[in-house]
Amino acid sequence: MENVNDVCRRFWNRQQRTCRLPRWSELPDIELYMDQVITYMNKFTPVFTRDGENGLTPSMINNYVKLNIIPPPVKKKYSRVHLSRLIMICAMKPVLSIQLIGAMIEYMLKSRSEEELLDFFAEQYEHTYIKITDILRSSVEEITDNDANISRILALTVMQAAAVSCGSKILAENALAEMQHLNVLIAPSSEAAREKKEKEAKKREKEKDRELAVK
Numbered sequence: 001m002e003n004v005n006d007v008c009r010r011f012w013n014r015q016q017r018t019c020r021l022p023r024w025s026e027l028p029d030i031e032l033y034m035d036q037v038i039t040y041m042n043k044f045t046p047v048f049t050r051d052g053e054n055g056l057t058p059s060m061i062n063n064y065v066k067l068n069i070i071p072p073p074v075k076k077k078y079s080r081v082h083l084s085r086l087i088m089i090c091a092m093k094p095v096l097s098i099q100l101i102g103a104m105i106e107y108m109l110k111s112r113s114e115e116e117l118l119d120f121f122a123e124q125y126e127h128t129y130i131k132i133t134d135i136l137r138s139s140v141e142e143i144t145d146n147d148a149n150i151s152r153i154l155a156l157t158v159m160q161a162a163a164v165s166c167g168s169k170i171l172a173e174n175a176l177a178e179m180q181h182l183n184v185l186i187a188p189s190s191e192a193a194r195e196k197k198e199k200e201a202k203k204r205e206k207e208k209d210r211e212l213a214v215k
Contacts, residue, residue, distance in 0.1 A: 004150050011154075012137050018047055019129040021087060021122035024080065024115040031077035034058050041086055048090040056090060064089065069102035084118040091125055095169050100176060107185050136160055 021044065032040065041056045048055065064070045070085045085105060092101045108117050139160060144153045179185035 004148050004153065007150050008141075008153060012133065015133050019126050019133075021047065021091070021125055023122055024084065024118045027080045027083050027118075029080070031074070031079050032083075033076060034061065034073075034078070037061065037078045037083065037086070040083065041090070044087065044090070048093075056086065061086070064098065067098060067102065069098060069105070081114050084114055087118065088121050091121070095172055096176070103185055104176075107179075132164060136164065 028040065038056060038058065038061075044055075061070070064086075065072050069089065070082050073082065088105060089098070089101055092104070096104070105117070112120060136157065140153065140157050144156060147153060176185065
């Protein structure tokens with residue numbers, strides 16, 4: 001039977017290995033169909049979801065397209081741009097609404113290219129995750145020094161991690177609220193998104209009518 005120190009060491013080491021996100025140059029350089037996108041994205045399920053939770057689904061991707069969070073596929077194929085945005089969406093979804101995530105991505109793209117944004121996001125995600133994990137590990141180990149009860153140690157880890165998560169969510173929401181107050185970030189309302197969707201649908205219908213007229 002493993003001793004407490006070995007169990008804790010394995011637990012913390014596993015956390016650090018699950019936070020890796022791909023860089024732009026590591027994304028597939030060929031366009032993918034929907035099922036291939038799902039297969040690729042589910043490689044990162046351990047980063048984005050808990051055990052037993054479903055990862056990304058086709059209906060989610062279709063919804064992101066409808067909300068203009070990601071561009072429509074070209075001939076049913078998805079490019080690096082789609083994969084890059086899906087990675088950022090999946091990472092931020094537990095904290096922010098999809099509309100705010102879309103607004104944040106568009107805001108960041110004002111000063112960075114798609115490639116630069118993914119690399120920046122992945123680096124910041126990993127750096128922050130590892131730093132917080134190290135802080136939590138040190139805090140838990142200090143409080144539970146010489147405690148041989150693994151259940152108590154894990155329970156304390158849960159409480160501290162939950163507190164950090166809650167505090168980070170509040171901080172993110174407050175920062176977003178301040179950005180909106182300063183009019184530097186405008187999240188589309190559901191009504192605006194609906195109107196935009198209707199306009200695009202009408203535009204596609206007109207283009208289809210023109211194609212039929214030519215034939």
